Amino acid sequence: MISPRIRGFLAERKPDEPCLVIDLEKVRGNYDAFRKSMPESAIYYAVKANPHPEVLRVLAAAGSNFDCASVAEIKMGLEAGATADRISFGNTIKKERDIAAAFALGVRLYAVDCREEVEKISRAAPGSKVFCRILTNGEGAEWPLSRKFGCDAEMAPDVLDHAYRLGLVPVGVSFHVGSQQTNADAWGEALSSAASIFREMETRGIRLTLVNLGGGFPTRYLKDVPALKQYGMSIYDAVRRFFGNRIPDTIIEPGRGMVGDAGVIRSEVVLVSKKSQNDKLRWVYLDIGKFGGLAETMDEAIRYSIVTDRDGDEKSPCVIAGPTCDSADVLYEKNPYALPNTLRPGDEVFIEGTGAYTSTYSSVAFNGFEPLRTYVI
Amino acid sequence: MISPRIRGFLAERKPDEPCLVIDLEKVRGNYDAFRKSMPESAIYYAVKANPHPEVLRVLAAAGSNFDCASVAEIKMGLEAGATADRISFGNTIKKERDIAAAFALGVRLYAVDCREEVEKISRAAPGSKVFCRILTNGEGAEWPLSRKFGCDAEMAPDVLDHAYRLGLVPVGVSFHVGSQQTNADAWGEALSSAASIFREMETRGIRLTLVNLGGGFPTRYLKDVPALKQYGMSIYDAVRRFFGNRIPDTIIEPGRGMVGDAGVIRSEVVLVSKKSQNDKLRWVYLDIGKFGGLAETMDEAIRYSIVTDRDGDEKSPCVIAGPTCDSADVLYEKNPYALPNTLRPGDEVFIEGTGAYTSTYSSVAFNGFEPLRTYVI
Numbered sequence: 001m002i003s004p005r006i007r008g009f010l011a012e013r014k015p016d017e018p019c020l021v022i023d024l025e026k027v028r029g030n031y032d033a034f035r036k037s038m039p040e041s042a043i044y045y046a047v048k049a050n051p052h053p054e055v056l057r058v059l060a061a062a063g064s065n066f067d068c069a070s071v072a073e074i075k076m077g078l079e080a081g082a083t084a085d086r087i088s089f090g091n092t093i094k095k096e097r098d099i100a101a102a103f104a105l106g107v108r109l110y111a112v113d114c115r116e117e118v119e120k121i122s123r124a125a126p127g128s129k130v131f132c133r134i135l136t137n138g139e140g141a142e143w144p145l146s147r148k149f150g151c152d153a154e155m156a157p158d159v160l161d162h163a164y165r166l167g168l169v170p171v172g173v174s175f176h177v178g179s180q181q182t183n184a185d186a187w188g189e190a191l192s193s194a195a196s197i198f199r200e201m202e203t204r205g206i207r208l209t210l211v212n213l214g215g216g217f218p219t220r221y222l223k224d225v226p227a228l229k230q231y232g233m234s235i236y237d238a239v240r241r242f243f244g245n246r247i248p249d250t251i252i253e254p255g256r257g258m259v260g261d262a263g264v265i266r267s268e269v270v271l272v273s274k275k276s277q278n279d280k281l282r283w284v285y286l287d288i289g290k291f292g293g294l295a296e297t298m299d300e301a302i303r304y305s306i307v308t309d310r311d312g313d314e315k316s317p318c319v320i321a322g323p324t325c326d327s328a329d330v331l332y333e334k335n336p337y338a339l340p341n342t343l344r345p346g347d348e349v350f351i352e353g354t355g356a357y358t359s360t361y362s363s364v365a366f367n368g369f370e371p372l373r374t375y376v377i
Numbered sequence: 378m379i380s381p382r383i384r385g386f387l388a389e390r391k392p393d394e395p396c397l398v399i400d401l402e403k404v405r406g407n408y409d410a411f412r413k414s415m416p417e418s419a420i421y422y423a424v425k426a427n428p429h430p431e432v433l434r435v436l437a438a439a440g441s442n443f444d445c446a447s448v449a450e451i452k453m454g455l456e457a458g459a460t461a462d463r464i465s466f467g468n469t470i471k472k473e474r475d476i477a478a479a480f481a482l483g484v485r486l487y488a489v490d491c492r493e494e495v496e497k498i499s500r501a502a503p504g505s506k507v508f509c510r511i512l513t514n515g516e517g518a519e520w521p522l523s524r525k526f527g528c529d530a531e532m533a534p535d536v537l538d539h540a541y542r543l544g545l546v547p548v549g550v551s552f553h554v555g556s557q558q559t560n561a562d563a564w565g566e567a568l569s570s571a572a573s574i575f576r577e578m579e580t581r582g583i584r585l586t587l588v589n590l591g592g593g594f595p596t597r598y599l600k601d602v603p604a605l606k607q608y609g610m611s612i613y614d615a616v617r618r619f620f621g622n623r624i625p626d627t628i629i630e631p632g633r634g635m636v637g638d639a640g641v642i643r644s645e646v647v648l649v650s651k652k653s654q655n656d657k658l659r660w661v662y663l664d665i666g667k668f669g670g671l672a673e674t675m676d677e678a679i680r681y682s683i684v685t686d687r688d689g690d691e692k693s694p695c696v697i698a699g700p701t702c703d704s705a706d707v708l709y710e711k712n713p714y715a716l717p718n719t720l721r722p723g724d725e726v727f728i729e730g731t732g733a734y735t736s737t738y739s740s741v742a743f744n745g746f747e748p749l750r751t752y753v754i
Binding site: 046047048051068069070071072073076090091092093094095096113114115116117120135146147148149150151152154155158268270271272273274275276277283285287291295298321323324325326327328329330333345346359360361362363364365366367368369370371 | 428447448469471497524527531532647651652653654660668675704722738746
């Protein structure tokens, strides 16, 4: 659903190039929904999802903390009004000089997933709190995670132990169940592992207090997703099941769930054609593609809702592609997309649910095309 | 092979962030090699491969024409010193207002692959020359092309005919055998189709004169590729075989082959770790990844040569990943990459053959990381 505010803005502005419009009221509403559905958890917005200064300002004012992937994101969080104690350096892969820069900015909470990273933090951010990220299987996620982040749960106690010995404060465990996680019960298994690590550390005389539940909260694309409330109930149920009466502090890191449905990309049809006289499929070329902000169509992972002003007309399946001279710049081909038969060059196309993981993925200037512009309203 | 000039520059400059260094002498040398190996063809450098102003200036001065994907690229070509008659608007997907802008800038040569695009050009660039792109199968290419560009050869005569009827000048046919094409004989089949189209048009009373042979000329990554001379011989052989004594004018559009081996990316190891105590693979994290310029590692398509100062030490297979919090930001995993066992955070890493299709693919600010910086020397 494109909000009337966004509709109105676009009708008035009539942009010439593709753009993303973010409705800040919707962002604010999403924040409140997270607060209400998971009242016992601290919210650390995943800045990487959309670091627009206005988005950060609205969230900082509402009380959000920030999960940051780099020193630049930490600075953005601070500029938006969050104090350093509301910032987590959540990337497990950090240059030692970046850790030092974060420490100098006042950040005292860091993610780790191996002894090597612990050692860097002990040198560059002495005395800081660290949580150890563990691997999960990511089942049920539409943008599933590789093994890139986290260590096997069995290794986590040694990593946390190592932190303790080097003068850091091991506070707990984090994990991520996969982005756009449509199974509200997906947190259970990882919470069970986390509880085991808590028990193991207890036997070593170290009391952990924090479980970082990560992100994964979905936004609605074409299919309905479970309500946030269901996620809250399922997660808190599992926490109680595995931690009994020693309930840990919890953190959530929503990114897509916070801003995804607050954004709409306005694009334009550039060409509609066929490859041969008898081609059953039309090719619809838009002025935005994989390199202009729709990187999450990689392997057709995220299937956006595409709205046109001709949606009342009869539809037939199309291949949808971007405007660059790169043949990989095809959005949907294996699984063609039904668009109106009357669609023609110059028609506006609205791509919904594009508030997260779009504008910053955009390439600097591939094929000479400008990066995706963002308007916040 | 990293040129001594690039080595020297990096040793002196000691950049703090990942960067691409382009050796202009090498670009110039590559241009001369194309001239020498394919003396009968006009060279249209594919600007999208690397549009750095200095690269374009060197090529314009050497006599190169430019194959442009957008109005922005056309302007860059003009600014570099090429006149409009040396520019081809080679993207088959163009907004009508962009065609008009190109026409106003003096461009008179356009790619098409369907009747719809012909109609746009007839309105926005009346009287211009057009060539019709046809589909090829792309076998033997490491970055093979989808069906995104071009129409089936059977449809081309109608497209060209349509252009003629609308007052345009149908000049010929273009195709692309796939990027990083390591089979020097790959042009034969498409040339045979092109010759059929020439004959068919002749029967319709239209004499075509131009075959645009596209790009595809490889650069050396890890494996040796055939010498440019072999491509020239094989292509001209096929032209003579299929066109007999009516040899058409030909165009080549090298991009990767022109600048690929002129560039080296300097990166840094951020972390080396294992996921469990018994992990057989190390994970090596660099400060550049898929979203910082190495987009062509998508599906591990392009396998770069990675050089370190510890290459004399024993090596073992690693997963190589980028610095962002995106789990898709993994360069080589299915096919691990052997790196020195002694490699550690802070070590420099040189990624060779990165002059093409890197800097402009770089994302604007994903995870807060700056886009890849380019230095030309």
